[in-house]
Amino acid sequence: MNASPSSAREASQRQFGANAANYATSEVHAKGASLGRIVELVAPQPHWRALDIATAAGHTAFALAPHVASVTATDVTSEMLDVAAAGAVERGIENVTFEYADAHDLPFDAATFDLVVCRIAPHHFEDPATFVAEAARVLAPGGTFGVVDNLAPEDPATATWCDDFERRRDLSHLRCLPISEWLAHIEAAGLVDAAVETMGKLMKFVPWAENMSVPDEVRAQLLADLAGANEQVVAWLRPDLGDEPSFVLTEGLFTACKP
Ligand SMILES: C[S@@+](CC[C@H](N)C(=O)[O-])C[C@H]1O[C@@H](n2cnc3c(N)ncnc32)[C@H](O)[C@@H]1O
Numbered sequence: 095m096n097a098s099p100s101s102a103r104e105a106s107q108r109q110f111g112a113n114a115a116n117y118a119t120s121e122v123h124a125k126g127a128s129l130g131r132i133v134e135l136v137a138p139q140p141h142w143r144a145l146d147i148a149t150a151a152g153h154t155a156f157a158l159a160p161h162v163a164s165v166t167a168t169d170v171t172s173e174m175l176d177v178a179a180a181g182a183v184e185r186g187i188e189n190v191t192f193e194y195a196d197a198h199d200l201p202f203d204a205a206t207f208d209l210v211v212c213r214i215a216p217h218h219f220e221d222p223a224t225f226v227a228e229a230a231r232v233l234a235p236g237g238t239f240g241v242v243d244n245l246a247p248e249d250p251a252t253a254t255w256c257d258d259f260e261r262r263r264d265l266s267h268l269r270c271l272p273i274s275e276w277l278a279h280i281e282a283a284g285l286v287d288a289a290v291e292t293m294g295k296l297m298k299f300v301p302w303a304e305n306m307s308v309p310d311e312v313r314a315q316l317l318a319d320l321a322g323a324n325e326q327v328v329a330w331l332r333p334d335l336g337d338e339p340s341f342v343l344t345e346g347l348f349t350a351c352k353p
Pocket of ligand 1: 103106107110123124147148149150151152153154168169170171174195196197198212213214215218219220
């Protein structure tokens with residue numbers, strides 16, 4: 095197990111620590127279509143012990159909680175864990191516990207969980223392969239892995255443009271992966287029966303920028319860059335630069351099993 099280099103983890107802690115409250119109400123996190131769909135895809139069972147990695151404000155943990163025996167919700171940002179714990183109290187949810195854990199070095203024994211999920215977070219992780227290997231390690235034989243993340247296009251130049259665009263909003267963004275790389279990590283971790291679905295997610299530019307408290311001059315530059323983007327970027331992000339600017343991110347929903 096490799097610990098995440100502290101610089102990447104600290105960037106997330108700074109960025110999410112300062113904006114923790116925004117994630118409790120963020121529409122794409124609290125109500126995004128991938129939330130209900132990943133719960134359906136992993137088919138949770140009442141006796142299961144579940145782990146939610148990078149829970150942020152706890153939305154995925156809360157969606158799973160009614161369907162399983164327990165959820166351990168983890169993150170590296172203490173402000174996020176506080177917001178999530180308060181959210182559980184508000185909702186009267188009693189089977190979710192909150193704990194600090196780095197996705198690269200999970201503080202759990204092998205075969206502890208029946209289900210491991212992680213939603214819209216691995217693009218912050220320094221080493222996604224280690225994260226998937228760690229998820230596989232803590233899964234019991236027969237356990238289920240589910241991950242949702244914003245995808246990169248397979249074309250590296252377009253992927254780099256999109257990562258740079260996102261990183262200027264969120265300094266802790268590292269890299270989105272294309273489907274081929276996710277499937278390779280899942281296979282390398284020894285997980286089987288991998289399946290993938292994709293979903294478009296409309297990102298309204300103003301709330302997207304506000305969630306991370308982006309300064310006005312950076313917002314203006316991001317909009318200008320979107321307006322000047324090349325054909326490949328436009329085909330991937332489908333920007334609408336009308337009165338309410340927006341673009342589309344594509345989420346990948348992956349499931350696999352531990353043999
Ligand atoms: C966009 S939020 C996740 C959203 C959440 N899973 C949901 O479904 O609403 C990203 C989270 O990843 C966490 N994070 C970043 N790097 C991490 C790491 N190495 N290990 C665990 N969590 C990490 C951040 O602190 C942040 O709370």
